[in-house]
Amino acid sequence: MSDGTDTSRPEVPRAGGVQSLARAFGLLETLAEAGGEAGLSELADRTGLAPATIHRLVRTLVDLGYLRQLPSRRYTLGPKLVGLGETAARQFGRWATPVLTDLVAEIGETANLAVLDGDRAVYVAQVPSPHQMRMFTEIGRRVPVHCTGVGKALLSALPPADAAGIVARTGLPAVTPTTITDPEVFARELAVARERGYVLDEGEQETGVRCVAAPVTGPHGSAAVSVSGPLSRMDDAAVARIAPLVVAAGRRLGTLLATA
């Protein structure tokens, strides 16, 4: 950075405006990816930043309560992040939960809301089915887009070029025997989804779980609703009954999103 001849900056393609912020959040993410705990030098290795720089950022975060320093001098995500995340989730849940609750009442299976986060989908709200008490709070969980109902629904609402870009970056790794791994088949799947307004997930992420998902139709709305349940209850007749309800819920959430 000291000579004016080469101003190319291959790292951090387009972070944002304030670099210290981008770096700090990068550190938080790096820490999360590292399993929620890391030493300073490990962070330096992963991010390529100077130790002194990292130390200052990290120290600030510790002072603010968003990071904790363990007795071993390593760093962990701090308690305040839990609070913020909870508030954020509540925020999403506030307007989505009523609609999801209706869906569960009509269908009897677990209903989810997810949004696009980079190249993956994050669950931001969930209303569990009355059938099985399973599934803790899956809220906040990030899943691949290519093998989940919500993921495919999210892609189907994107401009095809953007969707193709995401798929190109993430690839189509097989998770179960039914996961779609052929790009051409996947493209057709999205085309069908756009046509019908909903997608199916035929146990592509978890065997035995069938899922109906629809995009949340809004202006900027990168969101998707889904209803999922075990194959035993989700037969073809059930899907035929469920699909229109999920699509309607997506539309309803879209108008809510635009309004509030």
Add this chain to the structure above:
Amino acid sequence: MSDGTDTSRPEVPRAGGVQSLARAFGLLETLAEAGGEAGLSELADRTGLAPATIHRLVRTLVDLGYLRQLPSRRYTLGPKLVGLGETAARQFGRWATPVLTDLVAEIGETANLAVLDGDRAVYVAQVPSPHQMRMFTEIGRRVPVHCTGVGKALLSALPPADAAGIVARTGLPAVTPTTITDPEVFARELAVARERGYVLDEGEQETGVRCVAAPVTGPHGSAAVSVSGPLSRMDDAAVARIAPLVVAAGRRLGTLLATA
């Protein structure tokens, strides 16, 4: 900092090193306090920062995915915060949940883990009692220290001077008829807690709920475990049986905290 005559800055006592970071997180907190949604000028009013400054910070956060801009141009907490918060909670929960689960198995009442966050306590892990399905995920909730079992347990593990400092700042507002409001009585309560190794919460935050809490004994360990249930089940005999178990759990968590 613009004029040399008056450098007193009553606001933001000691933020941290990197000011843009402190401000950005301040904005996130302000947004959370405002109900999770606010316009730019509202943020400007609440924080006292220049609109241009806020806009740049906020725009960066939007680019990074930690904030979302609604069609109405207002701002909301973004999906990535949900993910980070969940990871942070999982991080705490990972090593705590097994111990809490054992506690619930032995006692049959809800078990919690909380840490000190500034002058308040935050719940970071919880295993619900099999009895009542009540209580959603209370994780992330911040509560006062003076009227909760975990709060008093946290204070009892602190150097008395530090505990007194916190109490001096927060005061002892009455929340229920049994809340301790006399500083001298409260100091004695903490002394007893240090002596016995556990504290009771006699419906001091919510009438009818009795709670046994113990500090997590670690090197720097500002954490506390608690078990709480309705008075009907938490009689004196139950408390006598429960207290040693909670203390033991605190000790166990302490060694885990020091190790991993």
Add this chain to the structure above:
DNA sequence: CCCTACATTCCATGATGCGGAAGCGCCAGT
């Protein structure tokens, strides 16, 4: 239709964050 209020962009200024290098404390090795 104009007008007010809000969000957004521009730009010169200097405060502020940056990172190389030196200092310390902790384990591991012998």
Add this chain to the structure above:
DNA sequence: ACTGGCGCTTCCGCATCATGGAATGTAGGG
């Protein structure tokens, strides 16, 4: 116990980067 090495922390001069006042664009209200 001594020593070496590694990783965390602190210092300090330089210039980059964030800052905020003012100008511009945009939406809703009278």
